[in-house]
Amino acid sequence: MTSLAEGKRPPAGPPAVVVDGVSKRFTLRHARSIKDITVRLARRQALSESFDALHDVSLTVTRGETVALMGLNGSGKSTLLKLISGVMSPDVGSVRVRGRVAGLLDVGAGLHPELTGRENVFLNGAILGMGEAEIKRKFDTIVEFSGVERFLDTEVKFYSSGMFMRLAFSIAAHTEPDIFLIDEVLAVGDPPFREKCIRRIRELRDEGRTMLIVAHDIPMLVQLCHRGVMLRHGHKVYDGDVADAGSLWQADKKAERGAR
Ligand SMILES: Nc1ncnc2c1ncn2[C@@H]1O[C@H](COP(=O)(O)OP(=O)(O)OP(=O)(O)O)[C@@H](O)[C@H]1O
Known part of the structure; x- marks a missing residue:
């Protein structure tokens, strides 16, 4: 496989993201109800167990770099992006980020179901750091990119998951973030919209934005x-x-397929 980005590496610049010796441990509860707890205690089974989703991970991303995060299901990619976005904190280690971060970490994350598409452009745009004037200026571009014009005044709880994702991606991708985190969302859209997203990511890359992308499309x-x-x-x-x-x-x- 040859990389399109080969030979186009950004000039070595200052770091935009520094992840330093980060670990994250989750606790899995096996018993939620009193009945479960009683049964497990009687059988001398543990009520919960903890495991490390991330173990001493360090990573520096230079400003202007586009970095792919790869790994099988459950390897810790989303957890790492959540730590970088600040929605979660590490148990050990530190994460430093320089610039405005826009994360697309969940399909439709940040969209409010009871609000219309139009209202969500303003609300989510503001959450992602845009001022009102900036949102008004970009409103038509965002809506046109998302392709949800006809449903703009419909509450987004009535949108299909594809429409949800298209609107969420479009808002985030037009906030001109310094650092753009993209998790799996490209798997949800239909092929023409996917192509559009990829073109937009390429544009952002060529503008020198810093990006971390999680996907299974190698x-x-x-x-x-x-x-x-x-x-x-x-x-x-x-x-x-x-x-x-x-x-x-x-x-x-x-190896995973062979092990099944
Ligand atoms: N909030 C949470 N509580 C408990 N366990 C969690 C939580 N979030 C993630 N995990 C677990 O941590 C591990 C790493 O999950 P993570 O979502 O980071 O992996 P991933 O590489 O993004 O996987 P996928 O490709 O399936 O999205 C998984 O075993 C997952 O079940």
Whole structure:
């Protein structure tokens, strides 16, 4: 696989994101009701267990770099993006971010179901750091990109998941973030919209925005990204050439299929 971004690496600049020795532990509760607790205690089974979703992960992203985060399901990619976006804090280590961050971490995250598409453009735009004048100036572009014009005055709870995602992506992608975090959303849209998103990501990349992208579409990541980081069971196992990271992902995937 050859990378489109090869030879187009951004000039070495100041760091935009510094993740330093980060670990994150989650507790999984096995019993929620009094009955569950009683049964598990009688059987001498644990009521909960904890495990490390991220283990001593360090990562520096230079301003203007587009970095692919790869790894099988459950390897810790989304957790890492949540730590960078600030919606979650690490148990150990630190995360420093320089600039305005726009995260697209969940389909429709940040859209309010009871509000219309139009109201959500204003609300979500403001949450993502745009002023009212800026939103008004970009309103038509955002709506046109999303393709939800006809449903603009409908509450978004009536939108399909694809429409939800299109509006959410469109708002976030037009906030001119310094750092743009994209998690899996590209898997949800229909193919023409996906192509549009990829074009927009490429534009943002060529404008010199910093991006971290999580996806399972490895050829797309290889095309779009300057660099690839591979996670395995919460550990960073590779950080370097995006095509090589892609090959590691393919090998893990093959091993996982073989193990089933
Ligand atoms: N809030 C939470 N509470 C408990 N466990 C969690 C929580 N969030 C994530 N996990 C667990 O942490 C591990 C890492 O999850 P994460 O979503 O970061 O992986 P991922 O690499 O993004 O996976 P996928 O590709 O499936 O989205 C998983 O085992 C997941 O079940």
